Amino acid sequence: MNPIYEKLKTCYDDVRRKTDFVPEIALVLGSGLGSFADNIEVEGVIDYRDIEGFPISTAPGHVGQFIYGTIEGKKIICMKGRVHYYEGYPISDVVLPVRLMHLMGANILFLTNASGGINSDFSPGDFMMLTDHISSFVPNPLVGENIPELGVRFPDMTHVYDLELCDRIRESAAESGINLKEGTYIQTTGPSYESPAEIRMFKTLGADAVGMSTVVEAIAAHHAGMRVCGVSCITNYAAGIDGKKLGEQEVIDAGKASAPLFKKLVTNAIKRF
Numbered sequence: 001m002n003p004i005y006e007k008l009k010t011c012y013d014d015v016r017r018k019t020d021f022v023p024e025i026a027l028v029l030g031s032g033l034g035s036f037a038d039n040i041e042v043e044g045v046i047d048y049r050d051i052e053g054f055p056i057s058t059a060p061g062h063v064g065q066f067i068y069g070t071i072e073g074k075k076i077i078c079m080k081g082r083v084h085y086y087e088g089y090p091i092s093d094v095v096l097p098v099r100l101m102h103l104m105g106a107n108i109l110f111l112t113n114a115s116g117g118i119n120s121d122f123s124p125g126d127f128m129m130l131t132d133h134i135s136s137f138v139p140n141p142l143v144g145e146n147i148p149e150l151g152v153r154f155p156d157m158t159h160v161y162d163l164e165l166c167d168r169i170r171e172s173a174a175e176s177g178i179n180l181k182e183g184t185y186i187q188t189t190g191p192s193y194e195s196p197a198e199i200r201m202f203k204t205l206g207a208d209a210v211g212m213s214t215v216v217e218a219i220a221a222h223h224a225g226m227r228v229c230g231v232s233c234i235t236n237y238a239a240g241i242d243g244k245k246l247g248e249q250e251v252i253d254a255g256k257a258s259a260p261l262f263k264k265l266v267t268n269a270i271k272r273f
């Protein structure tokens with residue numbers, strides 16, 4: 001068997017020894033947004049470190065737990081803490097959790113993250129719904145022998161972000177009184193923040209926000225046939241825009257400050273899914 005698929009199966013079998021929970025929706029919580037999990041009627045928690053073979057997340061602001069239960073009557077599994085490429089894991093490990101939640105039964109993937117705003121209409125505290133992405137600066141998670149159990153060799157990426165789910169998020173923003181921004185998210189490897197020259201380049205390429213996650217997860221999920229959507233919390237102006245230095249604490253604090261509105265946006269969207 002393909003070693004990447006074998007590892008996924010090992011994790012899945014181990015999860016199935018712990019729970020028979022079948023989620024409808026998978027939600028990945030970005031930096032500072034982990035408190036969303038407090039909204040869930042929790043059925044169970046699994047620490048990443050207790051899953052055989054699972055890559056452990058070490059990023060600041062990331063706990064490292066699957067939390068599953070119900071929200072708005074929907075069965076949901078949440079990742080409190082994701083796996084980042086900059087932590088040194090192979091890209092296949094970075095997308096393993098998303099594939100695992102899909103194997104458990106989730107058909108919808110809701111991705112969230114913190115990002116730097118590139119678009120001059122964006123300010124810290126804004127939310128940007130992802131309508132497209134640029135993956136060209138990170139390894140593609142599908143490189144290597146294709147895993148036909150998951151998806152096809154050459155998956156289309158025209159509509160990664162599900163049009164209906166995007167509509168539901170727009171409705172949720174209107175109901176929650178949020179001026180939702182929309183745009184293209186670009187993923188970098190990190191862990192260094194971008195230079196001002198890189199941000200100018202990304203702007204020229206059509207990116208509206210930049211961060212160190214999400215796109216590879218969206219590609220793997222779309223490959224596997226999941227319906228994907230995503231919202232980014234703009235925590236800061238991207239490098240060089242306001243001349244201020246960037247730091248992880250600022251990103252986490254800004255994410256936390258946005259958490260109440262973010263909870264509203266996500267909860268109202270999930271209700272409509």
Ligand code: HPA
Binds near residue numbers: 194210236238239
């Ligand atoms: N760059 C990259 N990742 C980020 C940023 C940023 O400006 N803000 C939050 N995550």
